[in-house]
Amino acid sequence: MWSAGVGWRDGDFEVVVLDEAGAEVVPSVVVAGGDKTRLVELLRHTSERAGGDLAAVIESTNGMLDGHLLAAGLRVYRADPAVLPDRPPLGSVPARDLAESARRELSTLHGLSIRTGTMTGRGEESRAHLAGSAATERELQPMGRFVERGSDDVPEIALTFDDGPHPAYTPQVLDILSRYDITASFFCVGLNVQAHPELVARTAGEGHLVGNHTWSHPYLPDLSRDQLMRQVDATNEALTKATGTGSTLVRPPYGVRTSDVLTWLAERDMTTVFWNSDIGDWGLPGADAIVSAAVERTTNGSVLLLHDAGGDRSQTVEALPRILEGLLGRGFQFVTIDELAPWSAPSV
Secondary structure (H helix, E strand, C coil): CEEEEEEEECCEEEEEEECCCCCEEEEEEEEECCCHHHHHHHHHHHHHHCCCCEEEEEECCCCCCHHHHHHCCCEEEEECHHHCCCCCCCECCCHHHHHHHHHHCHHHCEECCCCCHHHCCCHHHHHHHHHHHHHHHHHHHHHCCEECCCCCCCCEEEEEEECCCCCCHHHHHHHHHHHCCCCCEEEECHHHHHHCHHHHHHHHHCCCEEEECCCCCCCHHHCCHHHHHHHHHHHHHHHHHHHCCCCCEECCHHHCCCHHHHHHHHHCCCEEECCCEECCHHHCCCHHHHHHHHHHHCCCCCEEEEECCCCCCHHHHHHHHHHHHHHHHCCCEECCHHHCCCCCCCCC
16 A cells, blocks of 8 residues: 655645655655645546555644545545644644554544545544533623624524635635625635635625634644644734735634633634534535525524535535525525624624
8 A cells, every 4th residue: 555645834735655665656745735636636646556555644734635635536544643743833744754654554544534524533522622612602702702603583694604715616606696695704724815815805805704714724622722823823814915904703623622722712812703504515415405404404693604615515506596595585684704693793
């Protein structure tokens, strides 16, 4: 078996491929963060050379690639901190270390799937983190530092999109929203913002809210306070370059938070934004299932979670017009997160 480590640093990815003996079949290759197609094609071609016996390894600070790699038919694994050296403040461990983790003992890694994504094997752990953060959520909500839904008494809902921007899917989503004269909230990954600032500028220019979804879509409980703040700050710097302003609204990847994470963000005057209706489009259940989940589960004050990047989002694009028509037909009004009653964003 060959093993491919996929690391990241700043706005780029790094790939190293090793054979069974640890020799470099593909020496270190740097791929720009906005060129995921090249990265996928490199790994797909290498997998063919290996007769299909290739393990691609990412780590828990990289939630941007598994959907793309899995959709291409590649075998993808996640290496966790316990089997890796220390990582830098804003980056993953080197790609070679990731490749070596699979070559040494593949059984220590988690095999990923489209249905379970980067969170594979962490369900029980993440549920414990959520339970442990409940008291802090109750403390922060009346301060305007935690939100996951609006008022039960007002027929307003917030449509939110995570993980973008993406050069193919984000423009299609924006075109559909424009056609229906609806505004939404987009929580953007900093590395993607840096790669496609013109799409973020268009999103903000068309009246949509743009928020912070961290730099590399990491599993936040694995980060120190300094690493978390660097993720948030780097993303706000990229948002400021693209739109003229950063954001006080941050959405943790996967919705996973701890009491420490919520407290650290609040201490930086950031409001943590979640959702109460995960439509599940990330799992590619089909456009019909996405429409049904969105229309049937929505109630007054709902915050709906959809995605405009992070993998194949053609089903989301196909479903979106029917979602909008179904929810408009039920009498809902679409607002951005900062408009969602009774909560309003603190002034910047």
